[in-house]
Amino acid sequence: MNLYDTSALFNQNMSEEKQNKLLGFYREVFSKYNITTVHDCSIGAGGTTLPLAKLGYKVSGSDLSEGLVKKAKDNFKKAGFDIELFTSDFRNLEKKLKCSYDCILSTGNSLPHINNDDIQDFIKSMSSKINKNGFIFIDMRNWDKILDEKPIFSARDPFVMTEKEHTSLYQIWNWHDDQSVNFIFATSTDRNGKHEKTSLTFAPTYYPLKFKTYEKILNDHGFEIKRCFDLDYIWLGSKNEEAKTGDFERDFSKINWYGILAQKVK
Ligand SMILES: C[S@@+](CC[C@H](N)C(=O)[O-])C[C@H]1O[C@@H](n2cnc3c(N)ncnc32)[C@H](O)[C@@H]1O
CATH class of the missing domain: 2.20.25 (N-terminal domain of TfIIb)
Structure with a gap:
């Protein structure tokens, strides 16, 4: 059975505790910038992205899985939001997006479901769908460590x-x-x-994405990394925290899940 055809992800990050953690994180990260519209292109059942709607951002989403998109519709509706959602593969999203956004997201360790060459094409194609000085945010497992x-x-x-x-x-x-x-x-x-x-x-195949590879892809397509975040406390619960210093670079080998916010500079 394919994980994304089951109900296993229907309530991912939907608990009150996770919603509050994600809300606090997004508030801290995004309020510093001029962001209104966000599109999550691997939204799954939506639990990871819902806090952005609660914070007042205009959220939309897409995902490869029809079943998860349907569930995302329900999860947002139950929380009082009727948002635009549709199915799409990362690899043909450019054709499906009707407008451009202040921030494009890929949450939940999803981008490594396509290989590094396809990620390169994806970032290139998304660049035309991100507004001037806009952002791309992804979170993923630490594939260097894995x-x-x-x-x-x-x-x-x-x-x-x-x-x-x-x-x-x-x-x-x-x-x-x-x-x-x-x-x-x-x-x-x-x-x-x-x-x-x-x-x-x-689960469908993962193609490990190393930090330096992703950084190079971003730079090659006119993006600059603004900030990186240790997200273990959100995704995995806090373990081994006493061994960390709070500095992303120094802690990198101890971090299991992280986020990267990059800005379009060209
Ligand atoms: C681990 S789930 C994360 C879902 C959601 N972002 C979350 O945090 O709960 C990975 C998601 O990536 C989606 N996905 C896998 N391959 C994809 C592709 N080629 N294009 C778009 N989405 C894809 C899956 O359908 C699934 O919803």
């Missing part, structure tokens, strides 16, 4: 852990020769000490 560690297996927090039932979640990293990787999520249930079922969910 490539250094090349994990193959991790146990995630169990879904259920009662006396009678254990439902555990494991993540398997299936690395390919070209450095791309597939995540496989294995859910395994034991009831009354007996194994009951195991199910597998597959």
Whole structure:
């Protein structure tokens, strides 16, 4: 089963705690600039982007997955916002966007679903859809760190852990020769000490995007990085924080999830 065809992401970042964290983050980052219109081109079910609407930005969104776009419509509607949403691949978004924006976003570690050459084409094409002095913001896993560690297996927090039932979640990293990787999520249930079922969910391929590669792509297409943000506290909960200094560059090897805000300067 493909992860993005399931309901697994329907409530991603929709909890009050996550909404408040994201709202605080976006308020701090975006209020410094002249931004009114934002378009998230991998909006998923919308939980990561909804706080921008709550802050008063004019939000729109697109995503490859029809099911997630439908759910985003619901999530925004329930919160009182009727926003423009449509399906689109990053790779043909330029043709589908009818206007240009103050900020184009790709949230939730989504851009590495296309390979580095396609990211280059994407940034080039988005440049014509971003207003003068406008921005591009992405957040993603720290792929430099992942490539250094090349994990193959991790146990995630169990879904259920009662006396009678254990439902555990494991993540398997299936690395390919070209450095791309597939995540496989294995859910395994034991009831009354007996194994009951195991199910597998597959995420589409990721193509690791290194910081320096992305920086070069941005610079080659007229963008300059303005700020980078350690986003572990939002995406992963704060672990290992005492080992960090608060300086992005110095902490880079300890950060697992980060954001990059770049401005169009040419
Ligand atoms: C991990 S989810 C993040 C969704 C959302 N931004 C969030 O934070 O919850 C990755 C998203 O990327 C979308 N995606 C994957 N490949 C894409 C592509 N080629 N073009 C546009 N969106 C894509 C998926 O459909 C999915 O919604």
